[in-house]
Amino acid sequence: MHHTTxxxxxxxxxxxxxxxxxxxxxIFWILLMSFQTNAQILRIPPSLFxxxxxxxxxxxxxxxxxxxxxxxxxxxxHNLWNSVILSTGSVLISLLLGVPAAYAFARYKFRxxxxxxxxxxxxxxxxxxxxxLPLTLxxxxxxxxxxxxxxxxxxxxxxxxxxxxxxxxxxEDISPDIEHAYRIAGHSWAKTFMKISIPLxxxxxxxxxxxxxIFAWNNFVFALVLASADKQPVTVGALAFVTASGIQxxxxxxxxxxxxxxxxxxxxxxxxxxxxGLSLGAVKG
Amino acid sequence: xxxxDLQRVTKRYGKDTVLDDISLSVDEGETVAIFGPSGAGKxxxxxxxxxxxxxxxxxxxxxxxxxxDVAPENRAVGMAFQNFALFPHMSAFENIASPLxxxxxxxxxxxxxxxxxxxxxxxxxxxxHAPRELSNGQKQRTALARALVAAPRLLLLDDPLRNVDAKxxxxxxxxxxxxxxxxxxxxxxxxxxxxxxxxxGNRIGxxxxxxxxxxxxxxxIYLTPTTIEVAELFGDPVINLFEGRVxxxxxxxxxxxxxAKLPLPTGYEDQVGQPVIxxxxxxxxxxxxxxxAGAIAAKVAALLPLNDRLVRLLxxxxxxEFYTSRDLGSEEAVGEGARLSVSAAxxxxxxxxxDSRRRIAPAR
Amino acid sequence: xxxxxxxxxxxxxxxxxxxxxxxxxxxxxxxxxxxMMRYRLSLPHLKGFVWFDNYLQFLTDARFWYTVQxxxxxxxxxxxxxxxxxxxxxILLQRSTRFNNLAAMLLLLPLMxxxxxxxxxxxxxxxxxxxxxxxxxxxxxxxxxxxxxxxxSALFTVILVDVWVxxxxxxxxLLAGLRSLPKQPFEAAALDGVPKTFVFFRITLPMLMPYxxxxxxxxxxxxxxxxxxxxxxxxxxxxxTLTVFQVESYxxxxxxxxxxxxxxxxxxxxxxxxxxxxxxxxxxxRLRERAHxxxxx
Numbered sequence: 001m002h003h004t005t006x007x008x009x010x011x012x013x014x015x016x017x018x019x020x021x022x023x024x025x026x027i028f029w030i031l032l033m034s035f036q037t038n039a040q041i042l043r044i045p046p047s048l049f050x051x052x053x054x055x056x057x058x059x060x061x062x063x064x065x066x067x068x069x070x071x072x073x074x075x076x077x078h079n080l081w082n083s084v085i086l087s088t089g090s091v092l093i094s095l096l097l098g099v100p101a102a103y104a105f106a107r108y109k110f111r112x113x114x115x116x117x118x119x120x121x122x123x124x125x126x127x128x129x130x131x132x133l134p135l136t137l138x139x140x141x142x143x144x145x146x147x148x149x150x151x152x153x154x155x156x157x158x159x160x161x162x163x164x165x166x167x168x169x170x171x172e173d174i175s176p177d178i179e180h181a182y183r184i185a186g187h188s189w190a191k192t193f194m195k196i197s198i199p200l201x202x203x204x205x206x207x208x209x210x211x212x213x214i215f216a217w218n219n220f221v222f223a224l225v226l227a228s229a230d231k232q233p234v235t236v237g238a239l240a241f242v243t244a245s246g247i248q249x250x251x252x253x254x255x256x257x258x259x260x261x262x263x264x265x266x267x268x269x270x271x272x273x274x275x276x277g278l279s280l281g282a283v284k285g
Numbered sequence: 286x287x288x289x290d291l292q293r294v295t296k297r298y299g300k301d302t303v304l305d306d307i308s309l310s311v312d313e314g315e316t317v318a319i320f321g322p323s324g325a326g327k328x329x330x331x332x333x334x335x336x337x338x339x340x341x342x343x344x345x346x347x348x349x350x351x352x353x354d355v356a357p358e359n360r361a362v363g364m365a366f367q368n369f370a371l372f373p374h375m376s377a378f379e380n381i382a383s384p385l386x387x388x389x390x391x392x393x394x395x396x397x398x399x400x401x402x403x404x405x406x407x408x409x410x411x412x413x414h415a416p417r418e419l420s421n422g423q424k425q426r427t428a429l430a431r432a433l434v435a436a437p438r439l440l441l442l443d444d445p446l447r448n449v450d451a452k453x454x455x456x457x458x459x460x461x462x463x464x465x466x467x468x469x470x471x472x473x474x475x476x477x478x479x480x481x482x483x484x485x486g487n488r489i490g491x492x493x494x495x496x497x498x499x500x501x502x503x504x505x506i507y508l509t510p511t512t513i514e515v516a517e518l519f520g521d522p523v524i525n526l527f528e529g530r531v532x533x534x535x536x537x538x539x540x541x542x543x544x545a546k547l548p549l550p551t552g553y554e555d556q557v558g559q560p561v562i563x564x565x566x567x568x569x570x571x572x573x574x575x576x577x578a579g580a581i582a583a584k585v586a587a588l589l590p591l592n593d594r595l596v597r598l599l600x601x602x603x604x605x606e607f608y609t610s611r612d613l614g615s616e617e618a619v620g621e622g623a624r625l626s627v628s629a630a631x632x633x634x635x636x637x638x639x640d641s642r643r644r645i646a647p648a649r
Numbered sequence: 650x651x652x653x654x655x656x657x658x659x660x661x662x663x664x665x666x667x668x669x670x671x672x673x674x675x676x677x678x679x680x681x682x683x684x685m686m687r688y689r690l691s692l693p694h695l696k697g698f699v700w701f702d703n704y705l706q707f708l709t710d711a712r713f714w715y716t717v718q719x720x721x722x723x724x725x726x727x728x729x730x731x732x733x734x735x736x737x738x739x740i741l742l743q744r745s746t747r748f749n750n751l752a753a754m755l756l757l758l759p760l761m762x763x764x765x766x767x768x769x770x771x772x773x774x775x776x777x778x779x780x781x782x783x784x785x786x787x788x789x790x791x792x793x794x795x796x797x798x799x800x801x802s803a804l805f806t807v808i809l810v811d812v813w814v815x816x817x818x819x820x821x822x823l824l825a826g827l828r829s830l831p832k833q834p835f836e837a838a839a840l841d842g843v844p845k846t847f848v849f850f851r852i853t854l855p856m857l858m859p860y861x862x863x864x865x866x867x868x869x870x871x872x873x874x875x876x877x878x879x880x881x882x883x884x885x886x887x888x889x890t891l892t893v894f895q896v897e898s899y900x901x902x903x904x905x906x907x908x909x910x911x912x913x914x915x916x917x918x919x920x921x922x923x924x925x926x927x928x929x930x931x932x933x934x935r936l937r938e939r940a941h942x943x944x945x946x
Contacts, residue, residue, distance in 0.1 A: 275824075
């Protein structure tokens with residue numbers, strides 16, 4: 001056997017530490033900034049030691065920022081609410097539509113089945129603007145412009161293929177004989193689907209739901225093109241906020257922290273399934 | 286009365302014809318063992334009857350009713366799967382209860398039914414366990430209980446003893462016939478083990494490459510196999526085959542195997558001069574008195590203990606190798622290298638055509 | 650001959666999903682149509698069908714070729730850097746120890762940050778007034794490094810953000826791949842005393858190749874389309890330094906209201922991604938079959 005020498009071990013440790021620093025420092029630093037006043041942020045050289053303040057968060061939550069120049073309205077909480085509605089709504093609808101479809105593709109070979117499955121997959125790879133730009137014109141015409149429903153509909157292009165292809169893999173892993181056994185025992189197809197297939201694929205369905213929520217939450221371009229200020233999620237809102245608030249860096253940092261916390265938390269929660277989800281079911285973690 | 290009637294059933298998967306124009310009638314209360322090598326189409330046959338797949342051609346009738354448009358849940362069959370197919374997220378109790386629940390029995394009736402069958406199969410102490418907590422034997426019994434609990438008119442057992450250890454298989458082989466009889470169900474029992482087929486089946490259907498090569502009672506199949514292939518599938522050690530020809534001897538005929546000439550029963554007179562293959566089962570080869578005319582002179586080449594019997598590999602003076610499993614005397618008396626003469630009773634010699642490998646029945 | 654009945658159930662189950670997404674073809678074909686039109690929102694009276702004029706104009710248009718060049722540079726650099734870093738980190742963390750698994754989990758976090766917000770974070774860190782990174786580079790002698798606001802370092806900056814966000818993607822896929830490799834070849838090589846570099850290049854790398862291919866094709870597909878990071882960071886600027894495909898077509902549409910040109914640009918991008926996604930799907934399917942061995946009947 002090869003023995004790892006002490007030198008190798010140290011080198012390995014140093015490299016891993018370097019990687020951790022590079023990938024975690026930005027999150028750490030923005031978190032620190034969010035607890036600092038503008039004056040503290042602007043201090044040079046920057047310091048790790050400061051008296052933390054919650055002012056950035058309170059002003060985001062109350063929606064008002066008191067400055068020397070007067071009171072400034074902040075719409076950030078509204079953006080947060082939009083993100084929640086858009087992501088949750090999209091995921092729920094995608095689950096409702098995607099899980100049965102995933103089952104069909106997993107269990108039946110029917111005419112055009114693979115064509116349909118791959119068509120749905122290909123939506124994930126097409127340049128989004130190609131569709132979004134003409135869509136702005138159509139959405140105006142049919143009254144879906146700047147509505148939650150319109151946005152959630154378009155979000156299906158992100159969440160549905162993801163759910164379809166992850167859950168399909170989970171259904172494929174269930175032995176068809178288990179379903180057959182339940183039917184032969186005297187239960188209808190629908191009951192078998194609800195009592196056997198869905199419960200057995202539940203981990204996959206949950207994982208696909210969480211992951212597609214993360215992707216919906218993190219989406220930027222869909223809402224940038226199709227939503228006005230009152231329907232924009234945090235990704236677009238935070239950017240607009242930078243321009244609006246000018247130099248209120250503490251609030252921007254706090255807004256970023258609030259915006260990325262849900263996805264980071266969900267990711268930790270769903271980490272067992274992340275690999276499978278990110279590869280659309282091609283690699284098991 | 287015919288309960289299950291398969292009429293010229295053909296099943297294809299793509300270009301593969303898995304079952305080719307097969308027919309079989311099963312009487313009420315009868316157990317038919319479907320026996321054959323793996324890949325013969327045994328499981329597919331059960332799937333067609335259970336409604337998990339549809340035949341391309343032919344009809345499947347139960348009590349005269351065509352099942353083609355009947356959904357699996359309405360076919361009132363019970364099935365035990367080779368891989369058990371237990372519901373992993375339900376307890377053993379819930380597994381067994383599922384057929385009763387589907388029939389909308391009351392809660393008490395369900396519990397009653399489950400406990401009764403569980404007791405019979407000696408798994409009443411593990412009813413609360415999840416399938417992954419059960420031993421293989423308990424899983425197998427749970428699967429069996431689930432198939433039996435609703436007393437289905439037709440019971441399909443797909444090699445249920447395949448995945449259990451040898452000791453358990455031995456026990457179950459003794460226990461199952463009694464159990465099945467108690468239920469009075471009509472049973473199709475799929476197996477790859479000829480002993481199981483012979484122990485459990487009132488009749489055996491020998492399925493090879495999608496065809497029933499022979500359907501008959503265990504005795505029929507053992508004593509009068511239709512082909513050499515069937516003869517070879519039943520019996521251990523395998524049947525001895527000798528190429529030779531039928532020769533005339535006085536009023537009767539003999540089997541000429543090399544220099545040996547074994548008398549044949551009447552009815553083969555028209556085969557005289559034909560090259561044939563003689564099949565003699567190892568247990569039918571007996572020691573002949575020294576000097577018996579026409580006996581096979583041979584030497585013991587090897588001794589092979591098999592279960593409780595002693596099997597000998599003999600080589601005749603003209604080079605034929607064959608087995609005997611009959612008592613030829615003690616190991617010391619007839620050991621390796623010993624010389625002896627053997628022969629077989631006329632009725633124990635089975636004749637096959639050399640080219641078609643089919644059995645030649647004696648003329649009446 | 651028995652009539653083979655068609656089972657409608659699978660169609661019934663999959664149709665709703667298809668119906669909800671298939672309308673995407675309408676704007677798609679609209680885009681195809683627009684790409685063959687002279688169509689500026691500001692000059693509606695000039696609107697007309699011009700066949701392949703927009704595409705032909707690209708041939709001699711320096712701005713188009715710049716878009717191609719900067720998009721390809723961006724794609725190649727991000728994918729190569731992320732592949733090297735991701736593979737390196739995956740190998741460092743290959744052994745499944747508690748520390749390694751914790752590190753892998755933490756390293757995954759940037760991937761869960763919305764790319765647009767990641768750009769915003771790096772913007773805060775590279776702010777000329779207080780950016781911590783400005784402070785760091787000033788310590789090693791770059792006193793006025795202007796990151797994304799300087800044309801000479803803008804590409805570098807957005808690539809840095811892309812690497813920060815997406816390296817974990819490659820890392821986590823290759824790590825899963827590495828850990829799923831069969832053990833025997835490595836044990837045999839170790840017993841025979843085969844040098845480690847040889848093992849890496851002759852055993853590890855070839856066996857990992859399907860994972861490497863799938864991961865980098867996936868990244869290429871996304872990278873050539875990158876919009877969020879670049880738009881959030883510089884909106885394509887400074888000047889038109891970072892006008893990659895999607896940013897450029899966004900600007901053409903909203904800023905110059907040149908719908909025809911914008912659509913034609915996106916069609917060119919679509920052709921590229923269509924080709925890439927076909928190659929990708931082939932590799933991806935092979936991996937998928939490996940993960941889900943059993944095929945339903």
